Amino acid sequence: MxxxxxxxxxxxxxxxxxxxxxxxxxxxxxxxxxxxxxxxxxxxxxxxxxxxxxxxxxxxxxxxxxxxxxxxxxxxxxxxxxxxLARTFQTPALVDELPVVDNVMLGAAAMARPEPERRLRERALELIARLGADAVRDQPAGSLSHGDRRRAEIARALLPGPxxxxxxxxxxxxxxxxxxxxxxxxxxxxxxxxxxxxxxxxxxxxxxxxxxxxxxxxxxxxxxxxxxxxxxxxxxxxxxxxxx
The missing domain is CATH 3.40.50.300 (P-loop containing nucleotide triphosphate hydrolases)
Structure with a gap:
């Protein structure tokens, strides 16, 4: 909503x-x-x-x-x-060992109410696609270009629906x-x-x-x-x- x-x-x-x-x-x-x-x-x-x-x-x-x-x-x-309230930083801070989709799902920590993991993953994948990072969704964050790191960080901030x-x-x-x-x-x-x-x-x-x-x-x-x-x-x- x-x-x-x-x-x-x-x-x-x-x-x-x-x-x-x-x-x-x-x-x-x-x-x-x-x-x-x-x-x-x-x-x-x-x-x-x-x-x-x-x-x-x-x-x-x-x-x-x-x-x-x-x-x-x-x-x-x-x-x-x-x-x-959500924010991003000048230098994206991601967990390099985790795939992009898992990094985005970490945004759930900011949610006022917990949601099932399946729903969170669906939302994460939707945000990744809408921000143009679908091709790298399963790649570890440490392998990403700067632009894709930026997309992943913003998707993470958007996950809770701020x-x-x-x-x-x-x-x-x-x-x-x-x-x-x-x-x-x-x-x-x-x-x-x-x-x-x-x-x-x-x-x-x-x-x-x-x-x-x-x-x-x-x-x-x-x-x-x-x-x-x-x-x-x-x-x-x-x-x-x-x-x-």
Missing amino acids: SPSAEASSLQIRDVGVSFDGVRALDGVTFSVDAGGVTAVIGPNGAGKTTLLNCVSGLYRHTGDVVLGGASLSGLAPHRRARRG ALLLLDEPAAGLDHDEAMGLLTAVLEICGTCVLVEHDVELVMKLARHVVVLDTGRVLAEGPPTLVVRDQKVIDAYLGQEIPG
Whole structure:
């Protein structure tokens, strides 16, 4: 069953985190409406991955993270996952000795209610096929290309049927067409995503809302065609205006 629109909405309220006295995020506030892609962009070191680590519970933070109207703050990562939050990482982490289908089935650990193994395997195989990795479903993960490792990791994150998916640079190592095909398929499965991505052209095509971070703060946000024309964003990140 697809999550409701309310369950997929996310509010990030005054989120902050420091490391050894350095403020990595400072009062980050924005909302993610249900449906479509909200992209988080910005220069290296802006705090994009740190933000995903706070939202997913890997880092303790000040402020609040609210999913589907319920606060996640104070919850461990596995409890946030069982509330409907899933994520991927910049470098896919798979069990190299296990076949792809078994790696994907490990996503069941994030499910609020257990399901029979047969049903989980059927779902895993369906996700693998929809993400274009059917040819490698029985291969050990350690033998995969980078692109297929990425597909396997995303399929694993999608297995529990999350309300919202956090994607950390999913296009890294893929060409533009591969990335577009993969992310289009992901959106058909999980309708609400937060995307951290350096490929601005990809962001322009996929995102309906863009948040720009710089030095741990929100520099700008809004529709992508407006954000890429914001002079503050051009100066801090883009270097030049991107055609809309």
